[in-house]
Structure formats: C-alpha cells, structure tokens
Amino acid sequence: MKTFLKRAWTEIHLDRLKDNFTELKKLTDETHTQVACVVKANAYGHDDENIVPFLEGLGAKFFLVSNIKEAEKVRRCGSGSEILILGHTPAEYAAELAENDIIQAAVSEEYARELSEEAVKCGVKVKIHLAIDTGMGRIGVCVYDDDSCRRAAEQAERVSRLEGVILDGVFTHYASADSYAEDDEKYTEMQTELFFKTCGYIKEKGVNLRHTHCLNSAGGAFHYDSRSTLVRYGIMLYGLKPDVSLDMPCELKPVMDLKAAVSYVKQLKAGSYVSYGRIFRADHDITAATIPIGYADGYARNLSGKAHVIINGRKAPIIGRVCMDQLMADVTGIPDVKEGTTVTLIGTDGNETITADDLAGMYGTIGYEVICGISKRIPRVIYKGDEISDVVEYY
Template identity: 40%
Template sequence: MTDFVKRTWCEINLDHIQYNIDLIQKTAQKEVIAVVKADAYGHGDKYVCRELARAGVKWFAVSGISEALVLRKEGFRQNILILGYTPPDCAEALSDNNITQAVYDLDYAVALDQALRETGKTVNIHVKVDTGMHRIGFEQSEAHSAAREIVKVAALPSFRTTGIFTHFCHSDSFDLSAICYTKEQMHRLDTVIRELKAYGVSFEMVHAQNSAGIICYPDDEYNYVRAGIILYGLAPSDELEHMIAVKPAMSWKSIVTMVKTVQPGSAISYGRTYTAEKEMRLATVAIGYADGYSRLFSSKADVLIHGKRCRITGRVCMDQMMVDITDVPEVQIGDEVTLFGTDGEETISADELARIAGTINYEIVCNVGRRVPRIYLKDGKPVGVEDYLLG
C-alpha cells in the first residue's frame, strides 16, 4: 500500500491535520466548513477528508462540481458546498448528488433554475453577497442593496435557500484600514440579512470568517466558519504566522541522483547564470519546475541534505536542478533532499519559499504537481499513497 517511485514526493502528516482541525474547532466554537478545494490545497482531498470526517466535520467546500463529484465518488456523505460556478447544464448532477450550490448573480440564478425546472428537481443554495471583494456575489454597498435581487432568487421554485455568506478580502492584517474594511464588510452582510428578514427571508447558515477571520474576528455572530489554509498548518499571512499554533502537514522531498566536482569557471545550468568561482561539489536533485518547484527559486532557495542547508546553483530545470554540497562532503547518490520541511535542527518552510518567489504559501502547496506522489503518515508511519499517475 505504501510503495511509490522514490524520485520526488510529498509527505502528509495526518496527525497534524487532526491536530489542526481540533484546534480550529476549539478556537472557533462554531461549526466548521472545511475548505478542501484544489485537492485539499495540494494535500490530497481523499485522505484529508477522511481525517476531517473523523473529527466530526459535517461540511466540505470546493471550487467546482468536478471536485464535489470526486468526493461523492470516494463515498463522502458530508454536505458539500460549491463556492464558485457550476454550469446550468450540470444542475441535475447537483440535485442527484445532494450538493449545495453558491448563487451570486440573478441572471445565473435564473439560468440554473430554468435548467432544474426541466428535470423537476431542486437544489439547496447558499447566497453569496459581495461586501467589498468585488469577485462574485450580489453587491451590497452604500449605493446598492442586494436584498431585492436575493428575494427574487429565494422565490425561484427550484431552490431551497439555506445559507448566506460573504468573503473577507483583507482580514489577514492588523493594519487599521484593513480592520475598518473588514468590519464594514460584516456591517454590509448584517444589513442585507436584516433587510431580507423584513422580506420574510431567513437562513439556517450564515458564514463569513475565513482562516484569517477565525483568528482575528472570533466574536462575530455568524454560526459557521470556513477554515482553509490553517487546516493545513499554514498561516493566512506573515502577520498572523504566530497567532494560531497550527502544525504544517506537508513536507516535500526528493533525492540526489548524481554527485560531481566542478572547477573554477564552470557554468552551471541553463543560460550560464551561475559560474563557479572556486572548485565546488554539486549534487543533482530529481525535481524541477514541472513538479511545481518554481524556476524563481534558481540560485536563491536552499534545500536540506543531512540536516544542512545547500543552495540551489543555477537555474531550476524542468525535471532536475543542481545544489552546492561543497560543505556537506558526505552527500552521495540516493540521499534524501528536503525541499521544505524539517531535517534535523533545520527547517525550510513553505513561507520561506513563498517570500523568495514573491508569492504566498497557498501557491507553494497548491502548485505541487500531480506527478508528485503524496505519502500519508500517521504516528510517523506510512499508511497510504496517492499516486495520480500510476493510480
């Protein structure tokens, strides 16, 4: 069950997933909607959802119907909320698989309702309100009220309107303007809920707090929260890195495939962007940007070998890269390389790589490629493998 091709792989600590959801539930003191879109942020939704189900999670959130149907195919009977768009011609699949759909626009709602009427089936929906992110949602602002449009949606015969939600766009900062903006978003959601109540429309579920909101705004009056990045042990932003004691679930490994000595003046990798100034020992490592390890790490990021930092030398290639092992003479072919994670007393975090690449930790873990097997650990021992290529 735990056999895999030992080229490059990720290790997912399921004990940390369990620890994180327990901590989130205690922190939020509300029902948790676990956001498992993008294959559980690259961690593998099948194994992650099993752990979350064991912890009593009753709701999963995904980005689209394909992700929802994968969970149903795996046998998960929990409620599933699609946060984004589902084509109207897939409306029957929503009903047949008991999937809740976000509805965020009147024209979209009418099209979805019409498709359902042709089948005679109904779907649960959560209404998405745009309180200031301006991505999707019924606009609620000083100049525009979402309530009248949402009333029309709630009246459509194919829908059971069970929830309402919004999304904070700047709740991951303690900057005063960010705090004021987030509180304004809450005020706008409260306003539309109050207006809808006057029209006789109410909701079983109200949710706004994302991972950052759970940390920074624990006292809102909504009855559900949506936990995303903190489920996987990563902070929503650098500012919040030490605000909740979650544990990273993913580490990323590879192996040394060749060891060589190069002379002064030797140009390393594509474009000759790195030239050896002295005699160096290099290790070739079996990973590249096709695995999701960004070319932006070229000559900037470190890896860990035998618990010591070794700098990438020259450009990251599609499937391989070179690192400087001059100060780690014991390195040999087959040695394990840690791209992020802990080896001995040293740790390289996804956040460290994100800062080098000018991005966020979300992108680092989500970008791990599908040719990289995920190895699942409990109590430090392998309990399963997800190999997307070999099955």
C-alpha cells in the same frame, strides 16, 4: 510497506492535520458556528481522497470546493457531509447538483433564475447559497450602503420564491482580513456590518436562512463573529498562515513536506558553469549534487539561485537555474552526500527548516500557491504517525 518512486515526493502528515483541526475548533464557538473545511484544489495539493475521510473521522461535516468535479469527487470519497461549491457551475448541471445533494453558490439573482429553470425542467430542486459582495469585487450581489443592502434583501426574497432552488444561505468573502493595517481592519469591519445588515433585512422579508457565513481562515482567527454560522478554514487547516506577517492565535503545523533523493554527485573545478544560461560560475572547487525535481513538479524556476535545500541536516544553496525536471545544489563540506541521500525542500531536517512561506517570499507569491502548485507528477505519501498509510501516485 507501500512502495513508491523515490525521485521526488511529498509527505502528508495526518497527525499534524488532526492537531490543526483541533486548534481551529478551539478558536470557534461551536454553539453558533460550524467549522467547515475547504478542500478545493485537491485539498490544497494534499490529496482530497485521503484528507476528506480523515477530517470526517475527526467530526468535520461541511466541505467547500471550487467546482462540480471536485464536489463529485468528495462525494465519491464516501462523504455524507454537506458540500458547497464556491465557484461557477453552468445551470445545465442542475440535475447533477441535486442528485449529489451539492449546494451551489449563486452569484446573482439572474444565475439563480437560470439554475431554477433548468432544475424545474429536470424535476429537481437545487440548494443554493446567494453570494453577497460586500467589497471583494469578485462575485455576488453588491452592497455598499443601507439602500443597496435593502435591494439585496429584495433580490434574496425573490430568489427564495423560485420553484427550482432552495435558498439555504447567504455568504460573503473578506478582502483583507489577513492584514493588521488599520485601514484593512476597518474595511473588514465594514464588510461585516454590510453583510449582517443585509442578513437582517432578508430576515425582515420573512426568509429563513439556515446559513449566513462570512468567515474565512483569517476571519475566523482574527475577526470571529458568532453570527456567522460557518467558518471556512482553508490554508490554516494545512498549517500555513493566511499571511506570513501574522502572529497566529494558535499553533499550526505544516501538513506537507516536500522531499527528493540525490541522483548524482560530482566534483566541479573552479570556473565551471552550472545549468542553463551559465548564470552560476564556481569561483572555487565545489561538490555539486543533482536533485531530480524541477519546475514541472511545482518547484518554481524563480527559486534559481535564491533558495536552499536541506541535506543531512545542513542547508545547501541551489546553484544555477532550476530546470524542468532537475536542479543542482552546492553540497561542498556536507558529509555523506551520495546517490539516494534524502533532500528536504519543504520541511525540517535536524535543526534546519524550510517552509512553503519561505519559498513564497523568495519569488513574490504566497504559501498557498507553493503547496497548491506541487504537480501530480509528485506522489503523495500519506503518514499516520510514523507509518505510511497510503501512497497516492497520479501517474
């Protein structure tokens, strides 16, 4: 069996990923829409070098990343699938994009021209997807009424004639598809209408697009539209909700657990203080366990005095401030806690569960940030079933 430093680690369960992928495919009419897997940010912290080949083995053929370095890494994984960069790539990388057969998001006609000019210099052609801003306010050609949709189509037509690029598709991104609020649902409907109106005008210009896509995770789950040729599943693929308030149309299983091992157990008298700033003072004798994980590992300092961990099937409150590399928990009354005892910070032990969304809610963020924030000091222990298939240590 592969060994690893049992200080703190994540467990990445590929069987859960398989189940999630299968469930998401059931939400999709694959005669019209292809399931695309978002693997940016090291597959949301899950280790892209393991996640990408596994998903390909399940039939995934389209991946999305944030930048060219991520795209090249996915390609080096042996991936023969399509790869789309959603973020910025300077035009000077045109040759690298073409050589690796990577599709680049184009944020504007001006950027497409810059990329085309550089590609022509290098004797290559770069595939692009032109971004249409229907209301996210982030990137893309802005559309907000019929006239602006027509102007966007004119820009797309001009881009399609550029010598150094191939206009392979257009896309937009929803701003509030993860909300049940009536005004948010109307906003999503408005974005959809503007996008496909623009696509229609592009088609009238004689431009044939292979891909027109608008669906993110929440879009695929709650606003599915068969006119979208791709559904870009990200957070749901890894078993988390786009928003914790949502009732999901399918069962999702969190792929990542976060664990550590107790490093020290001590008895503290009433009146003893714990950690920096002395914000915790024991009002009675307690047993405290030191756990070697902290905010440098991605376990947020804002969880100080708020979160629990699970030890031997029972929840134990964090006491005092979370330190850079360690935290302390009150394990009074929990039997058999000793050096080496496994601690669950995200996951299930016995009848107790702590989710990334639980932690996120304690300090005003989202589950995405929690799992993406687990640092590379933490090994990724990859499980297939009950067996360890790989251990990824970045240090």
